[in-house]
Amino acid sequence: MNHYNNDLRKDCERKDKQAIGMAEAHVDNRSFKCLICLQECNTPRQLPCFHTFCTGCLNTYINSEYVTEYNRTYFPCPVCESPCYPHDKDAPVSCWAGSFPRNQLFASSTFKETESGQTFCHGCLTDDEENVASFWCKACSEALCQPCRIAHRRSKLLSTHKVIAIDEVSKTDIRMPVFIDNTCPHHTGKTIEVYCHDHNALCCVLCVTLSHRRCTNVSSLGDTTKMFSLDVIECELGKMKDESKTIVEEDENKLTIIEDDYQKMTSNVATMIKKAKDKLDDLHKRFQTGLDVTYRRHRESLHERLRTNRIFQANIKNTNQLMRVVKGKSPDVDTFIVTEQSKTQLLSHVRRLQQRTGDKHNTFELKMRYDDVLEKVINVVTTVGRLEVSSSLSSSSQDSLTSIRQTIDKLQATSSVTSFSESTSSSDMLRDVGHVAVPSSSIAPRIDVWTGSLSLVKSVHKGSIGGSVTPCLTGGIFIEGECLLATDYTNKKLLLFDDSYEYVRHYDVDNCPIDITCRFEPNQLLMTQPNGSVIKYTFRDGVLTTVDRIRSTQQCWGIDILGDNILLGTESSVEILTSDFKQVAASIPKRGYNTSVAASPNRLFYHGDEDVIVCRSHDGKEVFRHMCKGIKELRGIVVDQDGNVYVCGMESGDIHLISHDGSKDRILLPRMSGIARPYAILHHPRRQEIIVTSWQENVVFEVYKFCDQ
Template structure:
């Protein structure tokens, strides 16, 4: 990877040298475009997904998107469709747009002047007020109006700053100060303090406690930023900008060609109709109507594709402008935060772009096959001819989109910090952010789960596990520093295995344990039991203690799977998925069909569960996102997620393991059959190694371990 980064930097340096002449003549134009109106962003508001829009455009969109009947408390981002929640869901919808933070980087880079060329006060502009500035503070590099000058002088900290008349300052020196928002988008009042390399995520301490407590490759944001390099990102963004321009230019040309074909065909057909005189008038109208409908349909399709790609292009231009804003600063926390935010929104945008335009054609060739007897047999004619449209995606657009996908994949696979000498566990971060470190091992390149194969690592047989009857491992969880803990429903035990999957010891429990997961506190576990109760306990230094019941479900059928979603508990029953608070209150059931319901939660605020032979995905508020029918699978059981949100699920009766993408758009049968298991039941992933552990339903082989490897 270091060789790749070095080559990429050299390539960028060569391109920079070639462009020096152009750069010297180029006038810095730091205007950013709204991704709705595609005009200069006016009072920019940034959503949690990092996409930015005019306040007015966002307000209009929210009011048109919000549906009162659904009683929704969020709206999808206009670009990537990520769920966006207002600061207070009880506020009127008309105030939602203004509740999102201003994008200070966008605002600070939009240099505003009056019609006469005078400068507006920078302080007033941050509050959307336009007052002419009369002074300039050299220390703050800010333009000040008279009232702000007075407030500036009265401040004890600012009173010593040298303030001069605005006329004494060169126009090239007047720029709005650059502000980088380092607040956490998920948790109000919290700042970004750490970076999770397992998920490429900027996090506050609450994010670590609630969403990344199982992650092992975590580092303080300051330490990470010190090793950050902007060269690779800038070069890749430049490539993506060029490719997006190619796509937009191609669409514009194709639209012009389509309009020209339409005009030529309309003219030619009109000439033939004129020759046929009055008797062909009716046929002319029919044809023209069909032609207009066909043209409008394909024109609208191409317009929509063009708009989507223009938004895509504007997004990359915005990102490039961001890089220009921060490039002058030394590599530090602000630069790193902006880069990671940009990578996140670009990834989401590209995924959405693939869904909306990946297979849409942008070439429509209108042809007319005239009836051969048009001039000979006028009296028996029923049509002028048959309109044919051949469509395709141009090779240049296809190549550009493919190139963009590859660049995005490279950015996601390559950390902005090129090397790391130490890593940090999430449990350490919770107690002392940025201070307690543990040595990190060399990072093995991850295998693509969509193309890699699985090989058997180990089979753990019944005789190696102490138990009176055949073990029935219905739930498994990895515990940092402890190993693999499995729930043995048949023998009413919890069984501990080390990191090599060797049996260590077991713990007796009162009722048959069904599923087990990490809790909200360090060393805390949550467990479901066959009597319908949910147990909270602690597990540390191989000691199981403090087992207390936090509730019992009074429902028909059994309680099955359990997981945590933020500060909520998810519980799967025979006929519902129930969402409750951490103290087991305010239960909100989601009815479902089928039984043996297992659940899995994603750090992105989504959760997944089985309903008969279908995987259902819902957002935190219970709204359904998608349903995916697994091909050939029978009797869904265990379910788990990897760090990219991909879903792994067992088919107990079909004897296979399926992989489903986080958005339900892709599926793959990972294992059509296993070595010694015919009825797989539970599944879990190793937190650091690309290994899958699959348990059996009362078979001689208790569980098997498979590892991803290259094909």
């Protein structure tokens, strides 16, 4: 790995020397683009997923597309669709966009001034106010208006700063100061101080305590950034920028070609029609209508693909520009934070990019096959020909997308920090955050689940959990980082495991818990019970609090969230409910055992009907049915981030994999290592691991990881 880093760094240095003249020539023309309008970002707002948009664009998006119509309390990010919650959900929707933090890094690189060339006060701009500046503080490197100048002078800490007239300052020096947000996104009031190399995660001390206490490769940011190298990241981002440029340029070219084909074909057909008699006028209109419909459909498809790739190209350019902004101008810790944040948002963006464009064609060739009897038998002609469209994804675009995905995997697998001499545990970190060193770690690239195999990595026995009766985990969910919260049906408990699947503690409940899922808002959970109850909880900092209890007329079983709706599996049906448990559509009857349900990121959901898997759209309409070969007494169902469906047969003792469209399947595990009757199945949100529970056996659950064959 070190050889790879060294070679990559040399390659970057060589390219930097070749392009240094160009970089210097454009240093004052840097700007960041909004990922909605693709124009220069105006009053940039950063969402929790680190994607940034104009305040106006974000406000329009929230109001018109996702909130007003459905009365939601959150909205998905326009790029990666991560759920975003306003700081005050009761605030008017028109205020949501402005409640998200201003991206000061984007703002700092955009020289903002009045039409007459005067500079706006930097302090006022942070509050979205535009007041002309008259002064410049040399110590703060900030432009100040008269009121801010007075407040600056009255401050005991700032009163000694040298403040001069802004006319005495060069325009190139007037930039917004660079601020790095180092607050923990998971724990209010905590700052990022720690880096977990096991999970490539930025953490506060509380994160380490709750989610990473078993991790061995943990270090303080101070120690981590001493060995931090930005060159590797910059070089990889440069490759991604080049590949994204290739995709966009080819899409633009293909769009021009299909438009030219359309124009040529329209002209040729019109010429042919003129040679025919009046009887052909009606046929001409029919043909033109069909041609227009086909052209618009494929042109719109190509437009949508081009826009998606343009957004990704803009995101890559923004990230590259961001690296140039922070490089050499910010503390190493801040630079490292920005780098890791950028990697996080790029990973989610690339995954979404693959889902949206990976199988969308960008080459459409319009051809016309004229009827052989057109000129000979005018009186019996019923059509001028058949419009044929052959489409494909060009090899260059496919190669570029594959290269981007491989680069992202390489960024995840290649630590931007070289080797440390010592290692420490998270317990050491809690005692002394500032004096920790760890060896570098890496994350393996993603395995193709259709060709890879499963390897057992952990078995959890009932003796490590306790309980008066052998535990039976009928459901579970990953919370607060990567901790597992599982429902123990037989002992009436919720069991908490850390990210290494070590038992931490339990929570007593008043009835047998069956299944559990995340609700629409952060830290909120929904749990089903056999007496027809659905319990609302909050889970914060290891504390589980009951919020409400909803009664149902039937025995509740499986539960999951699909968009704005709740999926509820009962003894004899599947129910689609609103967030306040009002029925959306008619009950969906089903046969067989207690009903597990699983929602997909593709707005589909799956449930069992005896031993058949049924796929339905978000409104409950059936899409397909699929029966896995040899499966008996189908029980648990789960869907991964790519839409693949995993199911287990309790009596057949096997685990099956089904594609999102039901076109293919495979037996992942014909038998388990220590489990004879698998019951529930879970999928880790970040690692390629599945967790399979048993029905009251000595082995409570087993963890399997995907690996190459």
